[in-house]
Amino acid sequence: MEGKRISYHESVRKVRERLKKDGMNTIWDRFQAQGFRKDDPDKRCPFCLKGARCDLCSNGPCRADASIDKRGVCGITADGMAMRMMLLRNVMGTSTYHYHTETTLRTLKATIEGTSPFSIREPEKLRAFAKRLGLETTGDLKKLARDLLDFIKEDFNRDFSESSRIVEALAPKERKELWKKLGIFPGGIYGEMMLSTSSCLTNVDGYYASLALKAMRLGIAMAYQSQIVNEFLQDVLFNIPRPHEMRVNLGVLNPDYVNVLPNGHEPFIGFAMVQLARKEEWQEKAKAVGAKGLRIIANIETGQEMIQRWEMDEVFYGFTGNWITQEAVLATGATDLYACDMNCSMSIDPIYAKKYKFKLIPVSEAVAFEGINERLDYKPEEAEKQAAMLLQMAIDNFKERRATVEPVTGLDLGRAIVGFSTESILEALGGSLEPLLDSLKKGKVRGIAGLISCTTLRDYGQDVHTIEIAKELIKRDVLILSMGCGNAALQVGGLCTLEAQQLAGPGLREICEALNIPPILSYGTCTDTGRVADLIGAVSEALGGVAVPDLPIVVVAPEYMEQKATIDAIFALAFGLYTYVNPVPTVTGGPDLVRLLTQDCKDLTGGILHLEKDTVQAVDAIMEHIEANRKKLGI
Numbered sequence: 298m299e300g301k302r303i304s305y306h307e308s309v310r311k312v313r314e315r316l317k318k319d320g321m322n323t324i325w326d327r328f329q330a331q332g333f334r335k336d337d338p339d340k341r342c343p344f345c346l347k348g349a350r351c352d353l354c355s356n357g358p359c360r361a362d363a364s365i366d367k368r369g370v371c372g373i374t375a376d377g378m379a380m381r382m383m384l385l386r387n388v389m390g391t392s393t394y395h396y397h398t399e400t401t402l403r404t405l406k407a408t409i410e411g412t413s414p415f416s417i418r419e420p421e422k423l424r425a426f427a428k429r430l431g432l433e434t435t436g437d438l439k440k441l442a443r444d445l446l447d448f449i450k451e452d453f454n455r456d457f458s459e460s461s462r463i464v465e466a467l468a469p470k471e472r473k474e475l476w477k478k479l480g481i482f483p484g485g486i487y488g489e490m491m492l493s494t495s496s497c498l499t500n501v502d503g504y505y506a507s508l509a510l511k512a513m514r515l516g517i518a519m520a521y522q523s524q525i526v527n528e529f530l531q532d533v534l535f536n537i538p539r540p541h542e543m544r545v546n547l548g549v550l551n552p553d554y555v556n557v558l559p560n561g562h563e564p565f566i567g568f569a570m571v572q573l574a575r576k577e578e579w580q581e582k583a584k585a586v587g588a589k590g591l592r593i594i595a596n597i598e599t600g601q602e603m604i605q606r607w608e609m610d611e612v613f614y615g616f617t618g619n620w621i622t623q624e625a626v627l628a629t630g631a632t633d634l635y636a637c638d639m640n641c642s643m644s645i646d647p648i649y650a651k652k653y654k655f656k657l658i659p660v661s662e663a664v665a666f667e668g669i670n671e672r673l674d675y676k677p678e679e680a681e682k683q684a685a686m687l688l689q690m691a692i693d694n695f696k697e698r699r700a701t702v703e704p705v706t707g708l709d710l711g712r713a714i715v716g717f718s719t720e721s722i723l724e725a726l727g728g729s730l731e732p733l734l735d736s737l738k739k740g741k742v743r744g745i746a747g748l749i750s751c752t753t754l755r756d757y758g759q760d761v762h763t764i765e766i767a768k769e770l771i772k773r774d775v776l777i778l779s780m781g782c783g784n785a786a787l788q789v790g791g792l793c794t795l796e797a798q799q800l801a802g803p804g805l806r807e808i809c810e811a812l813n814i815p816p817i818l819s820y821g822t823c824t825d826t827g828r829v830a831d832l833i834g835a836v837s838e839a840l841g842g843v844a845v846p847d848l849p850i851v852v853v854a855p856e857y858m859e860q861k862a863t864i865d866a867i868f869a870l871a872f873g874l875y876t877y878v879n880p881v882p883t884v885t886g887g888p889d890l891v892r893l894l895t896q897d898c899k900d901l902t903g904g905i906l907h908l909e910k911d912t913v914q915a916v917d918a919i920m921e922h923i924e925a926n927r928k929k930l931g932i
Contacts, residue, residue, distance in 0.1 A: 298325050298338060304759035306618070306789055308547040308709045312625035315705050321652065322645065323624055328754045339756055347886025348379030354499040363888050376505035376887030381497050383863060383884060384512045388493050390864035391519040395453075395486060396639055396663060397563055397824065398527040400675070402446060404565055405530050407677035409442045414569055414681040415534050417442070422720075423533045430466045449526055457488030464521045469834040471844050472872065476517060479901060481510050481871065483518035490515065505890045513902070516868030524827030531602065535568055538605040538718040538821065540725070540814070544615030545788050547622070548710025550631035552699065555583045555591045557691045558617075558626070559660075561638035562822070564602035566660045566675050567593065569684035570636075571603070571613045579688055580612075586695050591688065596626065597641045601784060601822040605716050615710075618789050619752050619782035620858075621759040627653055630704035634691035638675065639663045640861075654698040656690045713788035714795070717778070717818040719832045725812055730839045732812075737849065738932045741804030743774045744849035744923035745836075747829045747874075748817075749865055750783025751858030755880040756910055760786035762879060766855040767792055769916040771816040774802035775923070778832075781823035783856060793819045826865045830872055840930075846873035846903025847930060849923045853877045855915075870894070870904035875922045877907045877915055 303310050303325055316323050332338040344350040344360045351369055352358040361367055361375035368374055373381070407413035417423060417438065424434045427445045434441060452463045461483050465473065476482040483489050493515050496502040502511075532538070550556055557574070559567030571593045573579055583591035595603045595616040604616050617626050620641045626632065627646070632655040635646065639661045647668045650657040659665060659672040660683070673683050726732045736742040748767060752760050763786040767777055771792075779787050787793055792800070798809045801816040809816050820829060833850055837843050852869040854862060857878055869876040884890050894906040905922075909915040 348883035349886030373503040377503040379887040380505040390860035412678040455485030457484035513871035520827040536606040538716040547708040549615030552631040552704035560596040562598040562640040563638040619785035630702040713793040715819040774805040778820040873903035
């Protein structure tokens with residue numbers, strides 16, 4: 298594993314040389330060690346790769362083989378085994394998304410009670426969201442926020458046998474009708490998680506088709522109740538994303554500054570630290586220990602949430618990259634404190650903290666590290682006090698880190714345009730979707746791709762396949778909305794810039810030049826999957842109620858990685874979208890399940906799963922789908 302098999306990004310490859318020299322155990326070492334052959338790091342247990350393995354009960358572990366009807370001890374088929382494990386991954390993904398959402402609700406509650414350091418920055422967004430949910434929106438803003446919170450919490454706890462009012466209010470009409478017909482219209486999200494988990498118990502539901510439908514129910518609940526609620530309320534608290542420039546890549550780390558890195562998926566502590574760090578008294582504290590100043594550096598999805606909403610300055614300085622960048626970030630020798638909220642902090646981090654002399658502090662109940670006993674779990678009512686404690690820890694750490702760790706310098710520093718949202722896209726279009734729809738109708742933009750991806754080392758180096766797929770799509774006049782760790786790949790890879798217009802096909806380039814936008818719009822985090830579904834619903838309505846499966850719109854996940862990504866993909870299928878996924882998911886041991894997901898699903902929801910490792914062949918198939926839908930619509 299060398300060169301681009303490590304990473305697309307030269308900065309990451311450069312710091313990896315330092316890691317090798319220091320004898321550090323890295324993600325690339327561990328990935329290769331999991332392979333069956335040293336010369337093929339992707340070679341793994343064939344039963345595990347196919348999803349035909351189960352260890353849920355004491356009769357196992359069991360392996361299944363559909364070709365000879367070899368079943369688990371309980372009698373479950375390879376198809377059932379693979380889908381059951383997929384559904385359990387979906388439950389984990391949903392639960393983790395919803396953990397974030399519940400934290401957002403607690404933060405909004407504390408804010409309206411006046412006990413958090415935050416404020417309602419977008420009151421009109423609050424009123425608009427409440428109106429869509431059918432609430433009375435006149436009168437006192439705080440009362441409206443309390444009513445909204447009560448409505449949301451009540452819906453979350455609705456029985457799975459009762460229809461969700463949030464889904465009823467927000468989903469497209471034709472989707473709701475179909476979901477009710479198929480029996481996959483969800484109830485409250487907690488009830489849906491209970492139903493799915495209970496169904497996966499040994500000897501309860503082993504039928505792959507039933508389990509797949511339950512996964513779709515869960516995905517719909519997740520997208521509308523977790524993702525949309527979460528992102529809309531974060532907009533209310535921290536600003537609707539609007540386009541602006543942001544510094545990106547490892548060059549944002551200057552070892553002469555006290556550098557504080559909020560990391561994970563929740564932005565609350567990060568925002569609280571930025572607010573304090575912008576005060577002169579905190580800059581003076583940093584200078585008093587010999588630093589040039591104090592900076593907050595954004596990381597991973599916490600960083601995405603932050604950079605989409607707040608503009609950079611000399612304090613909120615920039616963004617490093619996605620989760621595989623993590624070890625390189627820490628090994629630069631420029632980190633003083635790593636504040637880890639829910640998700641995407643690695644179990645290896647304590648070893649890096651010891652070697653590179655930074656403070657590693659969990660700031661979420663969900664996060665823990667072996668050997669790390671100091672923690673500061675986020676509480677909205679104490680956020681300012683907690684932020685101050687974290688900043689002081691970082692300042693106190695600076696002298697030892699700067700005196701003992703030789704930093705890596707000369708790392709790349711780039712710029713990206715970030716901060717696109719449904720509202721800001723509409724603003725760029727003059728307040729209406731009509732210019733975008735017109736460009737679709739005229740064929741200047743052939744289609745739209747929601748790139749909703751993680752990053753992984755399977756088959757390619759970090760971000761390599763994501764960037765290749767994105768370049769191929771924009772070359773063929775497909776506009777991309779990018780989300781998740783894949784968004785960071787494109788930001789750091791230079792594709793969220795006006796210069797990237799030159800990589801687009803002639804039609805897309807013309808539109809981008811006219812609107813002064815990149816061909817890839819930085820749309821947010823993995824949590825924004827629901828937000829983009831809401832935008833697709835608006836496009837469907839603006840075109841006169843065109844069914845979602847008939848739109849020239851696709852979902853692309855070139856490097857999905859974990860459980861949150863699997864529930865996103867299942868929702869996309871339920872929503873009726875063509876969904877490209879790589880690497881090949883662990884379901885191929887169930888041939889009937891594969892047929893359901895890649896063929897038969899089209900007759901159920903209109904969605905279809907496409908699997909393909911080769912970049913050009915993958916985009917060829919995507920374009921074939923887009924062009925077929927254009928023909929169907931007569932455009």
